[in-house]
Amino acid sequence: MQRFYWSPRWKGRAVAQLPQSCRFPRRSQRFEGFECCPSAIDDRKWIQSQLRAAYREFFFRLFFSGTQCRSEDMKIGIIGAGDIGKLYGRLWGEAGHDIMISSRSSETREFAARAIAADSGTPEEAAVFGEVVLLAVNYANVDEATSAIAAQVSGKLVIDATNPLVLVSGGDTERVIPENAIAGEVMAEKLPGARVAKSFTTLWSGYVEQHADRENPTVAMTLSANDPADRETVAQLVRDAGLVPVDLGALAQSRPLDPPSPVWNVVLSAQELEERVAAFRQEQVA
Numbered sequence: 114m115q116r117f118y119w120s121p122r123w124k125g126r127a128v129a130q131l132p133q134s135c136r137f138p139r140r141s142q143r144f145e146g147f148e149c150c151p152s153a154i155d156d157r158k159w160i161q162s163q164l165r166a167a168y169r170e171f172f173f174r175l176f177f178s179g180t181q182c183r184s185e186d187m188k189i190g191i192i193g194a195g196d197i198g199k200l201y202g203r204l205w206g207e208a209g210h211d212i213m214i215s216s217r218s219s220e221t222r223e224f225a226a227r228a229i230a231a232d233s234g235t236p237e238e239a240a241v242f243g244e245v246v247l248l249a250v251n252y253a254n255v256d257e258a259t260s261a262i263a264a265q266v267s268g269k270l271v272i273d274a275t276n277p278l279v280l281v282s283g284g285d286t287e288r289v290i291p292e293n294a295i296a297g298e299v300m301a302e303k304l305p306g307a308r309v310a311k312s313f314t315t316l317w318s319g320y321v322e323q324h325a326d327r328e329n330p331t332v333a334m335t336l337s338a339n340d341p342a343d344r345e346t347v348a349q350l351v352r353d354a355g356l357v358p359v360d361l362g363a364l365a366q367s368r369p370l371d372p373p374s375p376v377w378n379v380v381l382s383a384q385e386l387e388e389r390v391a392a393f394r395q396e397q398v399a
């Protein structure tokens with residue numbers, strides 16, 4: 114089912130990015146390349162349809178706020194404009210969230226923002242913008258990235274999508290935290306003021322591209338955070354990305370989502386993933 118969202122930010126940024134003949138992008142089509150309205154009449158129709166959608170949403174919220182059937186739109190700041198930042202930025206934008214994507218280079222972040230029809234900013238600006246912040250930088254740069262945003266994310270939910278791996282010669286990767294360490298706990302030490310969650314680590318971006326389906330999700334994604342309310346927020350974002358959330362509990366219990374593990378980078382249903390996690394945990398205890 115098609116859903117429309119009214120978002121005034123289109124009036125400013127996106128319009129300015131379009132060719133002169135195209136005054137308004139159709140939000141539902143923006144990922145197929147900003148299909149434009151061929152005439153002023155179509156522009157008017159588009160605006161009218163958006164206004165109708167805004168009224169519908171307003172009255173829906175007014176009368177049915179106690180029986181909410183979809184998530185509230187969130188402002189999400191993304192640190193890192195690579196495969197993961199762009200992928201989840203696009204999926205969450207499609208689900209109706211407001212996204213600001215960032216990287217250190219203005220060229221990279223502006224290119225990424227155009228590709229996924231989001232706002233762009235510096236990492237510090239994205240950290241200020243987001244009610245929720247997704248950390249999606251290479252682990253080699255994680256210390257630099259976390260110290261740049263530590264003050265801005267104080268008190269906020271930071272979803273850490275990084276894996277504690279770095280590239281070594283020959284294209285292989287190497288785990289760079291101690292064998293008995295848990296990546297989420299290591300990140301919580303780097304961002305002591307933030308509420309750190311861990312998610313979006315266990316699937317290659319290509320698998321997510323292939324399987325993400327908001328209407329009929331089948332592929333599982335792990336998540337973990339210390340606060341149950343934060344886990345519910347992350348679970349909603351997993352659903353909004355078209356995946357099935359599997360809650361592993363507090364960060365201390367999140368070892369199965371770090372590499373190496375039998376659920377890391379494997380396409381699994383929720384049931385298959387839960388079974389593998391249970392077996393892995395038993396093995397760890399034994």
Ligand SMILES: NC(=O)c1ccc[n+]([C@@H]2O[C@H](COP(=O)([O-])OP(=O)(O)OC[C@H]3O[C@@H](n4cnc5c(N)ncnc54)[C@H](OP(=O)(O)O)[C@@H]3O)[C@@H](O)[C@H]2O)c1
Pocket residue numbers: 192193194195196197198215216217218221236248249250251252254257258259261274275276277278313314315316317318319
């Ligand atoms: N790719 C996957 O399939 C996948 C799946 C699960 C988890 N992960 C994890 O997700 C993280 C990101 O992976 P990726 O594949 O998206 O990496 P990527 O494509 O190499 O992108 C990394 C991004 O981080 C930005 N960056 C680097 N240092 C930064 C800093 N200090 N501040 C702000 N931005 C910074 C880079 O841009 P600038 O250099 O321009 O700043 C780049 O846009 C990694 O930790 C990876 O292990 C990846």
